[in-house]
Amino acid sequence: MIELPESYALAEQVKKTLTGKRISNVVANHSPHGFAWFSGDPADYPAKLVGKNVTGAHVWSGNVRIEAEEMRLQISTPMRYHAPGEKRPAKHQLLIQFEDGSAISCTVQMWGCMFCYEVGHESEGIPIACSTNTNPSPLEDEFDFPYFCRLAEPGGTNALSAKAFLATEQRIVGLGNGVLQDILWTAKIHPKRVMGTLSDAEFRCMFDAVKTVLRDMAAQGGRDTERDLFGMPGGYRTVMSRKTVGNPCPRCGETIRKEAYLGGSIYYCPGCQGL
Numbered sequence: 001m002i003e004l005p006e007s008y009a010l011a012e013q014v015k016k017t018l019t020g021k022r023i024s025n026v027v028a029n030h031s032p033h034g035f036a037w038f039s040g041d042p043a044d045y046p047a048k049l050v051g052k053n054v055t056g057a058h059v060w061s062g063n064v065r066i067e068a069e070e071m072r073l074q075i076s077t078p079m080r081y082h083a084p085g086e087k088r089p090a091k092h093q094l095l096i097q098f099e100d101g102s103a104i105s106c107t108v109q110m111w112g113c114m115f116c117y118e119v120g121h122e123s124e125g126i127p128i129a130c131s132t133n134t135n136p137s138p139l140e141d142e143f144d145f146p147y148f149c150r151l152a153e154p155g156g157t158n159a160l161s162a163k164a165f166l167a168t169e170q171r172i173v174g175l176g177n178g179v180l181q182d183i184l185w186t187a188k189i190h191p192k193r194v195m196g197t198l199s200d201a202e203f204r205c206m207f208d209a210v211k212t213v214l215r216d217m218a219a220q221g222g223r224d225t226e227r228d229l230f231g232m233p234g235g236y237r238t239v240m241s242r243k244t245v246g247n248p249c250p251r252c253g254e255t256i257r258k259e260a261y262l263g264g265s266i267y268y269c270p271g272c273q274g275l
């Protein structure tokens, strides 16, 4: 699954690179993966897509939507562009080739969707079991402070940790364990901090950090721990990540720590993110 800043970076690159290209071949489910989700039978994808021109791309609910005339691909996996003549990856879950010899491939990371359906027929194209979140994303105006407060009401989330509140249950579109680390560092909140113990000011800080950190990450083409459509790292330099663990915190100088927590690593500064 890709997180929100990378979705924006990918959609922008897909739009610039692929718009106008005509699809000449499609291979879906080449390397079967237990958590790869398709619309109906992936063997039908070539019939749905071959001969269509890519007409645009944008982000919808954290997924990248690639429009190809009346058909749409809705993707939440990392994607890679392959120039004409360039070697294709040995393993992939979706490969789309174009008439000019270029291609893109999708490879599932943990889990991911590669839906394909006719625009206007979302209910047929998106399996109910993975029905897509229609909540606003933090980069949209509807995601404002009153909305954020409603996510925490009516106190049902008081017992959750900050990480569980922000990055589980798809409560917040596109906010996963990756982007979480810098958001909590910016807000000076420990990932294990219990939500019910946050002061009003801390809760407001958390909201502000969700908005500003994700905006920064998206504006800089995603994080430096992730790869874009061309295999290049994003321009946003992560503060709390596998790249910085063991380094001094840039705010207080304490050593950045890594721990396993809730099915993923957390990175935090014991100096400015106290429990």
Ligand SMILES: [Zn+2]
Pocket: 249, 250, 251, 252, 253, 254, 269, 270, 271, 272, 273
């Ligand atoms: Zn610190």
